[in-house]
Amino acid sequence: MRVAHLSLGDFRNYASAELGLSAGPNLLIGQNGQGKTNLVEAIAYFATLRSHRVSGDAALIRAGRSSAIARMRVRAGEREVRLELQLNQGSANRAQVNGNAVRPREVTRWFSAVTFAPEDLIIVRGEPSGRRRFLDDALLARHPVASGALSDYEKVVRQRTSLLKSARGRGQSALATLPVWDDQLVDHGTQIMLARRELLRDLSEPLRDHYAALVGGDHAPRVSMFESVGDARQSASVSRETPSDADLIREADVSRETLAREFREALAMVRGREIERGVTLVGPHRDDLALALNGLPVKGFASHGESWSFALSLKLALAELLRNESTAGDPVIILDDVFAELDGTRRGRLMRAVADYEQVIVTAAVEADVPDDVAWRRTRISAGALEPDRTEETSESTDGV
Template sequence: MIVEHLSLVDFRNYATAELTLHRGPNVLVGRNGQGKTNLAEAIVFLATLGSHRVSSDAPMVRDGHEAAIVRARLAHGPRKVLIEVQINRQGSNKARINGAPGRTADLPRYAHVVLFAPEDLQIVRGDPSARRRFADQLLIQRTPRMSAVLGDYDRVLRQRTALLKSARARGMKAEALPTLDVWDDKLIALGSEIIDARSRLAADLQPGLAAAYSAIAGEDHDPRLHWAQSIRGGDPEEGDALRPDQDAAAGSTAGSTADLFRTALAAKRSAELERGLTLVGPHRDDLVLRVRDLPVKGYASHGESWSIALALRLASAELLRAESPAGDPVLILDDVFAELDAERRRRLAGITAGYEQVLVTAAVEEDIPEVLHRHVVRVSAGTITDEREVRGGESTFGAQDSTESRQDAPQNEEVRPETPATTAADPADPAEPADPTEPAEPTNPAEKAEDDGQEVTDDRP
């Protein structure tokens, strides 16, 4: 899969913007704070329904406006598809697929993206919420219907926790809360599906993680990943969980995930009423990463931490590549090379250069390895300029096209938000996308669910 063209309206610092991309490496160069990462973030949102930078959608809408538009023309081999999302500051987001209204939950069926970013170090060194977010965004790309499951779980979790807080304030006992059992049933049904899906994901990532780590680090430190689950004892959210060997022993004799969940809820009922919190479920779990049989968090060196972070992303890309009929995922390397030593730069570039499309952003052009240094686009204060235009249109990457931002350019009605937008401050010249053909039939049918398109926040599973 490749992104042929990206259009933005009122997204971050862009009033309007147009960006044409090509097969193979594409490089966005500009000083920090100019808008490079905003372009990467827009593409990532189409694939994961969330941002790697913020936990809610509102910050992605330009100041003073109520909605932003992200539209992309994708190529899945010979087939084209035009996908679009309207990100609303308040209320549900809206989607269009080939010009027809669709569900935001369906967008990840068409857009497969793996992002490498400086924030990835927080997956390794940060709180459990960062690792849960990593896993859940990959789950959504792998099985788009999980977006609805995660959203439904979050809503049930909020309702159940509100009931517990109310009971605590009123001094009520568990037996005086018959409605709590109803919320327990819903929490168990949705939470068990999330726990099982995450467990399968970890197992499927393991072979790719080991191979990618060796390729990046040049050494075999036996990297492993393992879910510490609150339904099996302890509280992983607070750093208290069973060790992998204990968890494996418990799992060999335990019942189904739902049975474990129900038993754990019953055991924690008094503590939950005392604290006014839901203490059991996937929102309290942690993805434990280990190298040399030690937890990465707290024990790994800076270089080892970066190696495991990059290996997680590379393993994700290989998993999507193997499972998707649409071809390779788009790889986005957002200012990553500035964080790496020369050897890791070389190795990462060599691995990623073989993908159908790679988008690299950098503040310092010299940081980009030569194998990825092609099709350069410069970004400055929200103005996007294709370097080929500066050279008079000479290019080895196909027909000449203009990729730039220009003030007061007209907006295409098809991508205009429902809320009226004012004149652009950093706008762009809209480009007319080709009429897409009908996309390939999705491989994972979606279940009926509310179309809220929201990503799980830090306190979500």
């Protein structure tokens, strides 16, 4: 899979922009603040329906405008598809596939990308919300249909929490509809928990392999889940910091019925506290991803270089998983200003790890930061103007959407 052409209107700093891209390595070069990251942000948005830089869409719309348009032409083998997204201020976003109106989340079925960016350090050093975001984005990339379960679950949590807050001090009669919300919470939440467990099981081996390749040694990287359901039931029998492969396999193989029963038991155990506090206390929205190196938590114990290598290895493991499972070809690899964060050795190792993907898109402020033994197709960005290197320009660069 690869992006052949990107067209923007009123997106970030671009009144309009046309970017042609080729198979293989593409380099977007320009000083900070010129707009190169805005281009890859738009591309990545088609894969996740959200920015990797900000939490909402408002910042993506050019100042003073009510909407932004992003169009992209994607090729997978001999097939080509035209995708379009319209981001709107104060109203629902719109989408098209090959000129036909669809729900925005349908676009993610047609495009897959894995983005590496400086913001990824929050996966290992930030708050649980950043790690949950990584998990959910990974689930969407692996199973686009998961967007329905994730969206429905978020709505149930909001409605259920609103009920709990409104019922405080009003007696049990105010909670008459709570069992209905419990059923929906368990139904959608169980789907998400099982999908997350399967994801961690399948990421475990490629994570170890990619970390060893990046750092040149085996530091025993491990991933597992802190689950609020298990915490409420006080049923964890092993340390969640150092899970074995057998632990991950066993958790992923638990039946949906068993997990649903455990979920209901956890809800019953925290019922009093939920009513008192007006908060939904258990479920995927309260869970956290546990990351460890050599049996110690990455957060608080790993060095800056180790933290970066762990975050990159997680993304590389995800890219490998998507590549192995997809019938549409490789995910597009986006490296947004990543090489500036790495030493020369890790730069070379990272580039070798992604070199055989069908398309790699790299942004850099300083050309010396990127490996020089790569046949880059360069586009230079200055003050929102795109200038392809004419000696490298292909017909795709002028072929519009």
